[in-house]
Amino acid sequence: MKPLVYGSLLVFCLLIAAGLSIWLGPVEFTSAQILEALKGGGSPENRYIIRDIRGPRTILAIHVGGGLALAGAVFQALLRNPLAEPYILGISGGAATGAVLVISFGVMASQSWALPLAAFVGSLLAICTVLAIATNRNRKVDMRVLLLAGVVTGAFFSACISLILTLSDAPNIRNAVVWMMGSLAGTEWSTAIVVCLYTLPCTIILIGLAKPLNLLAIGEDTANYLGVTVEQVKLTGYIVASLMTAAGVAATGIIGFVGLIIPHGIRLLVGNDYRVLLPLCFLAGGTFLTVADTVSRILISPVEIPVGVVTALFGVPAFLWLLRGHTRPGQL
Amino acid sequence: MPLLRSARFFVSLSTLILQWGCDLPKDHLSDSTPGSVLESASQTYPIQIADYTNQVHLFLEAPSRIISLVPSATETLLSIDVENSLVGRTDFDDAPGISHLPSVGTGLNPDLEILLSLEPDLIIAFAGESDPSIMKHLRNAGTIPFMIRPDKLEDATGIIETLSLITDREHMGDSIIETINSSLEMVRKRVENQPKPRVAYILGGEPPWVTGPDTYLHQLIAVSGGQNIFEDLKHEYVPVSLEEFFIRKPDLILSTEHTYIPKTLQNSRTIKLSSSIEIPGPGLAEAILEIARAIHPKIFP
Numbered sequence: 123m124k125p126l127v128y129g130s131l132l133v134f135c136l137l138i139a140a141g142l143s144i145w146l147g148p149v150e151f152t153s154a155q156i157l158e159a160l161k162g163g164g165s166p167e168n169r170y171i172i173r174d175i176r177g178p179r180t181i182l183a184i185h186v187g188g189g190l191a192l193a194g195a196v197f198q199a200l201l202r203n204p205l206a207e208p209y210i211l212g213i214s215g216g217a218a219t220g221a222v223l224v225i226s227f228g229v230m231a232s233q234s235w236a237l238p239l240a241a242f243v244g245s246l247l248a249i250c251t252v253l254a255i256a257t258n259r260n261r262k263v264d265m266r267v268l269l270l271a272g273v274v275t276g277a278f279f280s281a282c283i284s285l286i287l288t289l290s291d292a293p294n295i296r297n298a299v300v301w302m303m304g305s306l307a308g309t310e311w312s313t314a315i316v317v318c319l320y321t322l323p324c325t326i327i328l329i330g331l332a333k334p335l336n337l338l339a340i341g342e343d344t345a346n347y348l349g350v351t352v353e354q355v356k357l358t359g360y361i362v363a364s365l366m367t368a369a370g371v372a373a374t375g376i377i378g379f380v381g382l383i384i385p386h387g388i389r390l391l392v393g394n395d396y397r398v399l400l401p402l403c404f405l406a407g408g409t410f411l412t413v414a415d416t417v418s419r420i421l422i423s424p425v426e427i428p429v430g431v432v433t434a435l436f437g438v439p440a441f442l443w444l445l446r447g448h449t450r451p452g453q454l
Numbered sequence: 455m456p457l458l459r460s461a462r463f464f465v466s467l468s469t470l471i472l473q474w475g476c477d478l479p480k481d482h483l484s485d486s487t488p489g490s491v492l493e494s495a496s497q498t499y500p501i502q503i504a505d506y507t508n509q510v511h512l513f514l515e516a517p518s519r520i521i522s523l524v525p526s527a528t529e530t531l532l533s534i535d536v537e538n539s540l541v542g543r544t545d546f547d548d549a550p551g552i553s554h555l556p557s558v559g560t561g562l563n564p565d566l567e568i569l570l571s572l573e574p575d576l577i578i579a580f581a582g583e584s585d586p587s588i589m590k591h592l593r594n595a596g597t598i599p600f601m602i603r604p605d606k607l608e609d610a611t612g613i614i615e616t617l618s619l620i621t622d623r624e625h626m627g628d629s630i631i632e633t634i635n636s637s638l639e640m641v642r643k644r645v646e647n648q649p650k651p652r653v654a655y656i657l658g659g660e661p662p663w664v665t666g667p668d669t670y671l672h673q674l675i676a677v678s679g680g681q682n683i684f685e686d687l688k689h690e691y692v693p694v695s696l697e698e699f700f701i702r703k704p705d706l707i708l709s710t711e712h713t714y715i716p717k718t719l720q721n722s723r724t725i726k727l728s729s730s731i732e733i734p735g736p737g738l739a740e741a742i743l744e745i746a747r748a749i750h751p752k753i754f755p
Contacts, residue, residue, distance in 0.1 A: 148568045149570075165573075166595075166596070167570045167595070171570055174594065175591065307588075308587025308591060310591070424557065426563075
């Protein structure tokens with residue numbers, strides 16, 4: 123009962139957030155003008171602003187935010203670490219590096235359907251590196267090393283992005299700040315649709331993993347006894363969550379902390395059952411990024427703040443709070 | 455509101471980084487000369503004219519809703535009396551005639567929505583360094599921005615010519631260009647047999663960005679009888695190590711009044727010019743005199 127209530131509440135919030143994102147912006151519209159433009163009337167400029175600038179941006183924010191939050195929740199389950207998240211693990215950085223690399227060498231345009239795959243290669247490289255460093259001789263992941271390795275890998279990839287962009291003379295590439303702090307400015311329908319095509323199947327697969335993830339949370343050995351093919355679940359989880367992260371990052375750059383604060387917020391509400399947690403994370407993540415993006419463009423309009431700044435302003439205090447709560451003295 | 459201010463700072467910083475990041479490699483652009491790019495097919499409407507990116511624009515009549523995202527173009531438009539056709543400005547334009555107009559943000563990163571809502575029929579934008587997605591959206595929405603890039607003196611005067619042609623103010627543009635050329639000629643003649651002081655022009659930043667060759671600033675220094683100590687650099691604008699200043703030993707460092715000069719260089723002879731020096735528009739006629747005065751104060755009292 124409770125999950126259904128929260129679910130419908132979040133769907134409602136998501137719709138409100140999407141509505142606000144269409145309604146609010148540097149140019150002010152009345153609700154009548156908005157409705158008229160959505161129906162295909164009004165002046166061509168208004169129609170373009172509402173349908174082709176704000177529309178794709180809102181859709182992209184929902185899917186990237188939802189994807190990052192869901193990926194965060196899955197990484198937390200797989201690694202049994204509350205601080206795991208695509209950004210902190212360096213996975214977003216790897217994805218952005220992959221995307222920047224192929225764009226700057228002119229291999230792919232920024233709206234190409236295959237761009238997320240290039241980003242995916244980068245994200246896999248990042249997660250493999252981080253896991254390889256953090257796995258000790260007994261094939262157990264050392265949680266302290268994991269986070270440090272993730273942060274350092276992320277910093278390394280940021281340096282790579284700066285270097286590639288400095289050396290590149292491709293005229294059609296966004297600047298380093300956009301890649302490293304994230305931005306949804308200038309989203310086109312083609313980009314939004316590509317991201318949806320990657321995000322939605324990934325979402326379904328990851329939500330399908332909810333039951334084994336529940337058992338994994340108890341412990342790998344226990345899960346094994348209870349019939350979970352542990353290695354297979356972990357592999358699927360890592361790959362699909364990385365792909366979903368990569369699709370978002372390829373379109374928006376690195377947006378941090380969505381995968382951290384959303385899953386923890388939802389956990390506080392509904393507990394640790396991943397069958398409930400994962401779908402709610404997607405809805406809440408989409409809502410959160412849509413609101414953050416709206417804030418980023420109206421706060422000091424007409425100048426836009428990178429949306430990663432807004433998510434970090436909320437995310438860092440949340441991270442520190444969790445860090446205090448989960449680590450006993452001497453543990454980290 | 456400190457948060458607001460720091461956010462603004464961040465944004466202006468990011469614009470700066472964006473300019474720097476992309477300033478370095480632009481060899482792919484430098485092979486097009488202004489003469490071949492800014493070519494007009496006819497003198498009366500309809501006018502067909504190519505911009506810096508070789509995009510051909512067709513003008514059936516003088517545009518009546520213009521937004522210029524490039525300060526030098528804005529100044530040109532003001533000086534050829536078309537300010538009534540301007541419908542927007544950037545945050546940096548504060549000339550009295552246009553300060554009442556709505557701002558679209560910064561020139562390199564304008565707000566797409568505000569830009570479109572002003573229904574411009576001509577947008578003048580800087581070629582390179584702006585977010586490509588903005589230019590693409592403008593195309594999709596039906597207003598292809600007219601791209602310009604005033605790197606050298608010839609580019610700057612070529613742009614004045616083009617803009618006056620598009621707006622049917624050719625005679626005014628011609629007289630501005632004539633004024634610029636005659637100041638150049640006058641200065642060039644008077645410094646002919648003078649010694650050539652070694653000059654560095656600092657644009658700001660740390661390490662400081664200086665002008666290399668192929669820029670109007672370099673040309674103004676050369677015409678004024680100075681020798682740009684960084685004329686051997688490969689790019690237009692480059693950040694250089696402070697040590698270079700001690701190896702190359704400038705007699706004179708030029709910059710504008712708002713430019714930060716690193717402490718290490720504060721013992722060198724520095725002259726601060728008015729900030730309009732860095733706007734290569736109709737003000738070039740004045741700029742050449744100011745630079746000439748700085749380099750040869752005895753000849754130009």
